Each structure stands twice: as structure tokens, then as C-alpha cells.
Amino acid sequence: MAKLFYDDDADLAVIQGRTVAVLGYGSQGHAHALSLRDSGVDVRVGLPEGSKSRAKAEAEGLKVLTPAEAVAEANLIVVLAPDPAQRKLYAEAIEPNLAEGDALFFGHGFNIRFGYIKPPAGVDVAMVAPKGPGHLVRREYSEGRGVPVLVAVEQDATGNAWPLTLAYAKAIGGLRAGGIQTTFTEETETDLFGEQTVLCGGVSALIQAGFETLTDAGYQPEVAYFECLHELKLIVDLMYEGGIAKQRWSVSDTAEYGDYVSGPRIIDDAVKAHMRDVLSDIKDGTFAQRFINDQDAGGPEFKRFREESEQHPIEKVGKDLRELMAWVKSHDDDYVEGTAARG
Numbered sequence: 001m002a003k004l005f006y007d008d009d010a011d012l013a014v015i016q017g018r019t020v021a022v023l024g025y026g027s028q029g030h031a032h033a034l035s036l037r038d039s040g041v042d043v044r045v046g047l048p049e050g051s052k053s054r055a056k057a058e059a060e061g062l063k064v065l066t067p068a069e070a071v072a073e074a075n076l077i078v079v080l081a082p083d084p085a086q087r088k089l090y091a092e093a094i095e096p097n098l099a100e101g102d103a104l105f106f107g108h109g110f111n112i113r114f115g116y117i118k119p120p121a122g123v124d125v126a127m128v129a130p131k132g133p134g135h136l137v138r139r140e141y142s143e144g145r146g147v148p149v150l151v152a153v154e155q156d157a158t159g160n161a162w163p164l165t166l167a168y169a170k171a172i173g174g175l176r177a178g179g180i181q182t183t184f185t186e187e188t189e190t191d192l193f194g195e196q197t198v199l200c201g202g203v204s205a206l207i208q209a210g211f212e213t214l215t216d217a218g219y220q221p222e223v224a225y226f227e228c229l230h231e232l233k234l235i236v237d238l239m240y241e242g243g244i245a246k247q248r249w250s251v252s253d254t255a256e257y258g259d260y261v262s263g264p265r266i267i268d269d270a271v272k273a274h275m276r277d278v279l280s281d282i283k284d285g286t287f288a289q290r291f292i293n294d295q296d297a298g299g300p301e302f303k304r305f306r307e308e309s310e311q312h313p314i315e316k317v318g319k320d321l322r323e324l325m326a327w328v329k330s331h332d333d334d335y336v337e338g339t340a341a342r343g
């Protein structure tokens with residue numbers, strides 16, 4: 001049985017006594033910085049000179065410094081810059097400014113698991129990894145709820161790493177939903193597997209394949225969009241509330257019977273064999289090395305994938321249809337559609 005933690009298992013005072021540097025102010029960084037501050041924690045944000053995010057953090061009244069200055073001031077540093085940027089950030093701004101007894105926190109275990117960052121012996125090394133996108137981490141916290149977290153301690157140099165990790169998890173709302181004790185290895189491998197095969201890669205490919213199958217057969221793209229993408233949210237909401245069983249309770253018997261008959265024809269043993277191959281590439285570092293090599297070269301493969309996927313016909317028909325539904329809107333003011341906007 002997994003070891004679970006809830007709000008009563010943590011004491012906010014443990015982190016309220018710390019000086020925290022949040023490095024990065026993107027999806028997770030803004031959520032952690034704002035919720036830590038709302039939980040009474042002394043926060044500064046570390047961003048390079050010229051960073052586009054500086055104005056956003058300053059507009060929230062947060063103190064913004066360079067990463068090196070923020071680390072030097074802090075005794076708890078949380079690394080929430082993009083994973084491929086963390087190795088250089090660590091070497092240039094974190095390592096030279098780390099002091100004995102500091103705590104180094106992560107939101108994902110990638111750089112520790114694959115050895116791109118090797119912290120010194122005298123610091124606590126821990127992780128609070130939300131199981132949800134950062135914008136939802138903040139939205140849920142603000143509405144009195146929370147997104148579950150995985151918590152791990154890689155190195156307990158001070159003997160205080162666990163109470164500190166749980167206090168951090170509580171401060172961002174994670175223990176309202178529950179924290180599960182794990183290791184950097186388990187979090188990294190399962191997180192990469194989940195996002196590649198199910199949550200992001202698997203679902204996106206499944207939606208596109210369904211849309212293409214219907215439109216290739218002559219059905220209207222608008223119908224295919226509602227069938228394969230829009231309604232997915234409504235179906236997943238039922239799964240979120242009551243598991244797959246609740247979804248099967250609400251849909252028609254026709255749909256439920258078709259689910260049993262055709263689901264295994266789509267997700268068959270060949271798909272599971274591909275999943276095992278993906279897991280193998282994750283565990284032996286093949287995926288990590290490919291990602292880091294591409295990023296070190298300026299991300300040519302990543303940019304090409306992003307541009308190609310944004311040209312898929314489902315994006316155009318979806319944009320047009322969403323504009324006709326006033327309640328279907330982006331909750332995130334800084335989200336702009338299109339590669340050009342994201343840079």
C-alpha cells in the first residue's frame with residue numbers, strides 16, 4: 001500500500017521559517033511561487049536578465065532576482081525551469097551559491113534520475129511533483145482544492161528533509177488532494193511513461209487518428225471534432241468523478257457494449273508491446289538522451305514536431321467551433337494559440 005500524506009501530516013511553520021527561491025516562472029513556477037506566498041512563505045523568483053517572465057512575476061508583487069542572486073539569498077531552492085535548461089542553470093547559478101544545510105527541490109526527477117545534476121553531500125535534495133499541469137495546480141489551490149503530488153527525498157543531509165518536503169507540498173495545496181511517497185526514479189519513469197503513452201502522446205494520437213478516420217471516410221470535420229475531441233472532456237469528467245465504471249454507467253448500453261467489443265480491437269497486444277518499448281527507452285535513458293541532444297542543438301526536431309502538429313486540420317476546425325461556445329474559453333490569459341506566439 002502506498003504511503004499517503006494529507007494536510008494534518010504536515011506543519012506549514014516548517015517552511016514558513018525558510019527563505020525560498022523559485023527558479024522559473026512558467027507553468028509550475030508561477031503556481032508554486034504564488035501559492036507558497038499565499039501560504040505565508042518568504043518567496044523570491046529567480047529569472048535571467050531579459051526573461052519574458054520577469055514582468056509577470058513583478059506584476060504579482062513578487063521579488064524578482066537573477067537565479068544566482070535568488071539562490072544566494074535563499075535556503076530552499078526549487079528548480080522549476082524547463083528540464084533541459086536545468087543542467088546549465090545548476091552549474092552556473094545554483095551550485096556556486098549553495099550553502100551547507102540548504103534544500104534543493106525539484107518538481108520532476110528528470111535531471112537527478114538521469115545524472116545531469118549531482119548535488120553535493122551537505123544539502124537536502126527533495127521533490128514535490130504535482131500530478132497535473134501547473135495552471136491547474138494554481139487554479140485548484142485558489143479555489144480551495146488541490147492537485148495530488150508525489151513526494152520524495154533523495155538526500156536527507158539535515159535530518160529535516162521529510163518535514164520540509166511535506167510542508168512544501170501542503171503549501172501548494174498538494175496535501176488537500178493527497179501526497180504519495182515515492183522515489184526520484186519511480187516518479188521520473190512513471191511520469192515520462194504516462195505523458196508519452198497515455199496522457200499526452202497516446203490521447204493526442206488517438207484523437208487525431210479518430211478524426212482522420214472519420215474525415216477520410218467523408219464525414220464532416222465539425223462532427224468528427226465534436227465526436228473525437230470535445231466530448232472526450234465530458235467523458236473524462238465522469239471517469240475523474242467515478243472511474244471508468246461511472247463513465248460506463250452514464251453512457252448508453254449501446255456505447256458500453258461497443259466499448260467492450262471494440263476497445264480491445266484498438267488498444268490491443270501490439271499497442272501494449274509498443275508501450276513496453278517506450279518504457280524501456282525511458283528506463284535506459286534513450287529518450288532522455290535524444291531530448292537533451294536535440295535541445296542542446298537548439299531543438300530542431302522539437303520545433304518541427306510542434307509546427308507540424310499545429311497544422312493538423314483538427315486544430316483549425318476546433319478553433320472555429322470553440323469561438324461559437326462562449327463558455328469554452330481559455331482560463332489562462334497568457335495562452336496564445338500557435339507556434340509563432342510560443343517562440
Ligand SMILES: NC(=O)C1=CN([C@@H]2O[C@H](COP(=O)(O)OP(=O)(O)OC[C@H]3O[C@@H](n4cnc5c(N)ncnc54)[C@H](OP(=O)(O)O)[C@@H]3O)[C@@H](O)[C@H]2O)C=CC1
Binds near residue numbers: 050080083085089
Ligand atoms: N508543466 C507542468 O505542468 C509540469 C511540469 N513539471 C516539472 O516542473 C518543471 C518546470 O516545468 P514547466 O513549469 O513546464 O516549465 P516551463 O517551460 O513552463 O518554464 C518556463 C519558465 O522557466 C523560465 N526559464 C527558462 N530558462 C530559465 C533559466 N535558465 N533560469 C531560470 N528560469 C528559466 C522561463 O523564462 P522565460 O519566460 O524568459 O522563457 C519561464 O519562466 C520541470 O521539471 C517539469 O518537468 C512537473 C509536473 C507538471
Ligand SMILES: CC[C@](O)(C(C)=O)C(=O)O
Binds near residue numbers: 131
Ligand atoms: C502530463 C504532463 C506532465 O507530466 C504533467 C502536467 O504532469 C508534464 O510534464 O507537464
Ligand SMILES: [Mg+2]
Binds near residue numbers: 130131191195
Ligand atoms: Mg506529470
Ligand SMILES: [Mg+2]
Binds near residue numbers: 108191192195
Ligand atoms: Mg512530466
